[in-house]
Amino acid sequence: xxxxxxxxxxxxxxxxxxxxxxxxxxxxxxxxxxxxxxxxxxxxxxxxxxxxxxxxxxxxxxxxxxxxxxxxxxxxxxxxxxxxxxxxxxxxxxxxxxxxxxxxxxxxxxxxxxxxxxxxxxxxxxxxxxxxxxxxxxxxxxxxxxxxxxxxxxxxxxxxxxxxxxxxxxxxxxxxxxxxxxxxxxxxxxxxxxxxxxxxxxxxxxxxxxxxxxxxxxxxxxxxxxxxxxxxxxxxxxxxxxxxxxxxxxxxxxxxxxxxxxxxxxxxxxxxxxxxxxxxxxxxxxxxxxxxxxxxxxxx
Amino acid sequence: xxxxxxxxxxxxxxxxxxxxxxxxxxxxxxxxxxxxxxxxxxxxxxxxxxxxxxxxxxxxxxxxxxxxxxxxxxxxxxxxxxxxxxxxxxxxxxxxxxxxxxxxxxxxxxxxxxxxxxxxxxxxxxxxxxxxxxxxxxxxxxxxxxxxxxxxxxxxxxxxxxxxxxxxxxxxxxxxxxxxxxxxxxxxxxxxxxxxxxxxxxxxxxxxxxxxxxxxxxxxxxxxxxxxxxxxxxxxxxxxxxxxxxxxxx
Amino acid sequence: xxxxxxxxxxxxxxxxxxxxxxxxxxxxxxxxxxxxxxxxxxxxxxxxxxxxxxxxxxxxxxxxxxxxxxxxxxxxxxxxxxxxxxxxxxxxxxxxxxxxxxxxxxxxxxxxxxxxxxxxxxxxxxxxxxxxxxxxxxxxxxxxxxxxxxxxxxxxxxxxxxxxxxxxxxxxxxxxxxxxxxxxxxxxxxxxxxxxxxxxxxxxxxxxxxxxxxxxxxxxxxxxxxxxxxxxxxxxxxxxxxxxxxxxxxxxxxxxxxxxxxxxxxxxxxxxxxxxxxxxxxxxxxxxxxxxxxxxxxxxxxxxxxxxxxxxxxxxxxxxxxxxxxxxxxxxxxxxxxxxxxxxxxxxxxxxxxxxxxxxxxx
Numbered sequence: 001x002x003x004x005x006x007x008x009x010x011x012x013x014x015x016x017x018x019x020x021x022x023x024x025x026x027x028x029x030x031x032x033x034x035x036x037x038x039x040x041x042x043x044x045x046x047x048x049x050x051x052x053x054x055x056x057x058x059x060x061x062x063x064x065x066x067x068x069x070x071x072x073x074x075x076x077x078x079x080x081x082x083x084x085x086x087x088x089x090x091x092x093x094x095x096x097x098x099x100x101x102x103x104x105x106x107x108x109x110x111x112x113x114x115x116x117x118x119x120x121x122x123x124x125x126x127x128x129x130x131x132x133x134x135x136x137x138x139x140x141x142x143x144x145x146x147x148x149x150x151x152x153x154x155x156x157x158x159x160x161x162x163x164x165x166x167x168x169x170x171x172x173x174x175x176x177x178x179x180x181x182x183x184x185x186x187x188x189x190x191x192x193x194x195x196x197x198x199x200x201x202x203x204x205x206x207x208x209x210x211x212x213x214x215x216x217x218x219x220x221x222x223x224x225x226x227x228x229x230x231x232x233x234x235x236x237x238x239x240x241x242x243x244x245x246x247x248x249x250x251x252x253x254x255x256x257x258x259x260x261x262x263x264x265x266x267x268x269x270x271x272x273x274x275x276x277x278x279x280x281x282x283x284x285x286x287x288x289x290x291x292x293x294x295x296x297x298x299x300x
Numbered sequence: 301x302x303x304x305x306x307x308x309x310x311x312x313x314x315x316x317x318x319x320x321x322x323x324x325x326x327x328x329x330x331x332x333x334x335x336x337x338x339x340x341x342x343x344x345x346x347x348x349x350x351x352x353x354x355x356x357x358x359x360x361x362x363x364x365x366x367x368x369x370x371x372x373x374x375x376x377x378x379x380x381x382x383x384x385x386x387x388x389x390x391x392x393x394x395x396x397x398x399x400x401x402x403x404x405x406x407x408x409x410x411x412x413x414x415x416x417x418x419x420x421x422x423x424x425x426x427x428x429x430x431x432x433x434x435x436x437x438x439x440x441x442x443x444x445x446x447x448x449x450x451x452x453x454x455x456x457x458x459x460x461x462x463x464x465x466x467x468x469x470x471x472x473x474x475x476x477x478x479x480x481x482x483x484x485x486x487x488x489x490x491x492x493x494x495x496x497x498x499x500x501x502x503x504x505x506x507x508x509x510x511x512x513x514x515x516x517x518x519x520x521x522x523x524x525x526x527x528x529x530x531x532x533x534x535x536x537x538x539x540x541x542x543x544x545x546x547x548x549x550x
Numbered sequence: 551x552x553x554x555x556x557x558x559x560x561x562x563x564x565x566x567x568x569x570x571x572x573x574x575x576x577x578x579x580x581x582x583x584x585x586x587x588x589x590x591x592x593x594x595x596x597x598x599x600x601x602x603x604x605x606x607x608x609x610x611x612x613x614x615x616x617x618x619x620x621x622x623x624x625x626x627x628x629x630x631x632x633x634x635x636x637x638x639x640x641x642x643x644x645x646x647x648x649x650x651x652x653x654x655x656x657x658x659x660x661x662x663x664x665x666x667x668x669x670x671x672x673x674x675x676x677x678x679x680x681x682x683x684x685x686x687x688x689x690x691x692x693x694x695x696x697x698x699x700x701x702x703x704x705x706x707x708x709x710x711x712x713x714x715x716x717x718x719x720x721x722x723x724x725x726x727x728x729x730x731x732x733x734x735x736x737x738x739x740x741x742x743x744x745x746x747x748x749x750x751x752x753x754x755x756x757x758x759x760x761x762x763x764x765x766x767x768x769x770x771x772x773x774x775x776x777x778x779x780x781x782x783x784x785x786x787x788x789x790x791x792x793x794x795x796x797x798x799x800x801x802x803x804x805x806x807x808x809x810x811x812x813x814x815x816x817x818x819x820x821x822x823x824x825x826x827x828x829x830x831x832x833x834x835x836x837x838x839x840x841x842x843x844x845x846x847x848x849x850x851x852x853x854x855x856x857x858x859x860x861x862x863x864x865x866x867x868x869x870x871x872x873x874x875x876x877x878x879x880x881x882x883x884x885x886x887x888x889x890x891x892x893x894x895x896x897x898x899x900x901x902x903x904x905x906x907x908x909x910x911x912x913x
Contacts, residue, residue, distance in 0.1 A: 031682075037682050037686065085872075085876075088876065092879075093681065093682060094623055094681055094682060094685070095879065097623070097682060097685055098623075098827065098831060098871065098875055099872055099876070101625075101868075102868045102871035102872030102875060103872060104868070105821075105864055105865070105867060105868025105871065106868040106872065108820075109861045109862075109868060110865060112861045113859075113861050113862070113865065215820065215821075218697075218819070218820050219697075221689075221693070222689075222690045222693040222694055222697075225687070225689065225690050226687075226690055229686060229687060261694070261698045264694050264697070264698075265694055265698065268687070268690055268691065268694055271690075272670070272673035272674075272687070273673070275673065275674070275677045275679050275683060276672075276676060276677040277677070279677040279678055279679040279680070279683075291325050294325050294326045363775075363779075382778075383778045383779055384778045384779075384781050384782055384783050384784065387779060387781030388781050392779070392780075392781075395776075395779075399773065399776050401768075401769055401772050401773060401776070402772075404765070404768065404769070404772070405565070408565070408765055408768075411762060411765045412765050412766055412777065412780060413780050414762075415762045415763070415765065415766045415782070416782065444565075462780065465780075466780055466781050
């Protein structure tokens with residue numbers, strides 16, 4: 001009996017955390033590196049789902065290949081968008097917010113006009129896992145694995161590659177990094193493309209779990225935005241992990257007792273409380289702690 | 301106001317800091333600093349670059365929170381008070397770099413500064429003093445001119461007037477004559493002396509020793525976040541430690 | 551008497567809005583007279599349409615005040631529109647027997663919106679958070695509310711005798727009623743109410759932004775830190791303006807409920823949330839006049855496009871928003887007005903100066 005309850009809780013936690021991480025990670029890295037929020041992020045996820053649905057139903061590709069198509073497709077779209085639009089707003093971060101909201105409208109309504117109100121579904125892989133008296137979706141557990149894997153890949157890229165070092169330098173002080181010969185424009189371009197590709201991946205992965213409609217992005221962005229706000233832009237990896245973990249711990253029990261919507265309201269309340277006391281989010285708080293530790297160590 | 305060796309007496313201190321400490325990352329900017337300023341004083345804070353003068357001002361004004369130590373103003377512990385409450389208690393800071401509302405006109409700038417003072421709080425003294433200040437600096441005409449069109453020195457002066465408009469008991473001036481010509485510096489010095497003569501306590505951070513000589517009676521020297529000398533200007537200029545820090549003398 | 555008149559004229563003609571010449575006021579008065587005389591010649595459909603444009607003006611003005619004058623970008627005004635609309639429906643629906651029931655409902659609705667905004671605003675502004683957090687969390691609020699209300703179908707979701715109605719919304723909401731006059735959807739009474747409210751609100755806000763408080767607000771927008779250093783309680787001021795904007799959005803919500811006698815979750819969803827931002831951005835958020843004009847114009851445009859399907863209307867709105875941000879960042883009406891006033895100083899494609907300070911402020 002106890003094992004059942006525990007397994008259920010762990011499953012809920014993993015399911016929620018995967019959703020938060022996958023929904024927010026792309027947004028997080030763009031915020032962390034470029035300090036810009038892409039308000040069309042939900043629509044990028046939607047595009048990923050649509051690409052997967054098209055590749056599966058018309059291209060007859062297996063699901064993993066569809067996911068690759070989504071990543072590449074949305075990543076390329078992000079690349080083009082960065083070059084034509086986003087880079088004009090680097091001095092006007094909030095202008096970027098408003099402009100990308102315009103893009104979001106164009107995308108969702110454009111897809112609605114071209115494809116109509118719904119899209120052919122992608123079947124949900126039925127991989128059932130039984131523990132005791134409960135059965136769990138293996139697919140959702142795999143999503144947790146993918147989410148953690150994505151963070152791990154990101155961490156490796158940031159801390160073990162040359163471009164990662166350059167990116168971290170650009171995050172700390174873009175002007176200084178540019179003076180040292182780091183090509184900031186290229187890093188921003190690649191970051192935006194990577195963030196977009198991640199959004200595409202999320203859309204591909206969650207396509208089998210939901211109805212594919214032009215406005216499906218809204219179901220992801222409210223949660224993604226909360227995760228990003230609570231995590232903060234100071235360090236995308238620390239921010240994403242801590243934020244997703246804490247928010248999952250809060251929302252999982254709430255959602256299983258009172259339903260998804262109470263869970264989301266609980267998340268919003270949590271976000272408000274966090275930013276009231278930690279305005280830079282968790283990663284900002286961690287960064288301030290580190291700085292203060294440096295200060296104490298500097299006592300003569 | 302009684303002074304002994306240039307040090308104000310305990311009971312007359314308007315501002316007092318006790319063991320004030322502040323670090324930024326690995327740098328200790330203010331190090332267990334004790335400072336006392338008596339009501340009605342006109343004090344200059346000098347010291348080499350990085351000595352902590354502007355940081356001290358930002359701590360007194362409340363822009364930064366001290367890591368340790370206390371600040372007392374009119375006997376009240378204001379260490380944890382947010383900046384706007386300190387202004388309401390009578391401390392006003394004029395920033396080092398000009399920070400007027402660039403897109404607002406001169407009169408609009410003043411309107412913002414005066415907005416706190418409802419008719420009942422605005423006594424004749426404050427209005428008169430502000431009018432005198434505006435006239436001294438030539439800011440009393442052309443009120444509709446946007447502040448960004450003013451030359452640098454006039455923006456500095458407008459900032460002083462904005463600070464005055466809040467009716468401060470303690471005025472903190474951070475490098476008020478930066479970028480000014482000698483004539484403008486002399487005008488500012490004259491103004492500061494007169495303002496102090498009317499009863500406003502003024503603390504000035506300055507690099508320009510000409511200006512310091514024109515206004516100062518009492519001087520405090522900071523170095524590495526600590527007070528290393530305090531007293532009348534003549535004594536400071538003769539002080540061996542001060543000379544060593546500034547001029548590298550043996 | 552003459553001094554009072556001059557003081558009023560000065561207050562109205564202060565520097566904080568466009569249109570100060572006698573010529574402008576002439577056109578203004580003519581337009582007002584035109585609006586007031588319209589029912590004599592217009593059809594009831596025309597009246598109802600005009601009402602459906604004008605009733606959004608309070609919400610737009612609220613956002614214009616909040617964003618253009620206060621520097622706070624909110625993507626969630628629709629949340630307060632919806633909260634007020636629903637509260638109005640709940641209270642009025644339960645007080646159908648009471649003579650002043652709808653008036654009580656109106657007050658309750660606006661108060662609820664202001665209260666919700668004050669609480670929400672406390673967390674946002676007293677934390678002194680970075681600019682981008684405010685629009686995001688406001689958007690999240692409206693999205694969550696829309697989703698939540700969307701699943702309140704079923705008999706268990708009711709207050710008193712009024713059902714919340716879920717995705718289909720709340721129906722049979724009584725129109726505002728004062729004594730014998732009912733302010734229903736196609737009535738002349740509602741038309742006059744909305745015109746008068748819009749007029750008084752616009753003039754009142756014009757005086758407001760030119761007042762001392764209005765200048766402090768603009769100071770908070772341009773340099774919140776500096777304004778703190780002049781003794782103002784900036785966090786509190788921001789909560790106040792946020793609550794005021796919410797109250798205005800709530801007023802629009804109640805007028806909408808009175809006009810259509812229904813209220814549904816789609817008034818708070820993502821598409822609805824974009825509209826006030828588009829109206830204020832496209833017209834020019836720093837001018838109350840521009841906000842009024844663009845709201846009416848864009849509502850009329852959207853209505854005509856929606857004949858072929860609302861997706862076309864929203865597509866055009868999205869494109870307009872994008873184009874404005876790229877080419878007329880200060881707003882189309884504002885840019886035109888500036889060019890008109892100083893034709894020799896216009897450079898084609900010139901961008902407005904960037905002002906990075908302030909919570910949520912956009913150039």
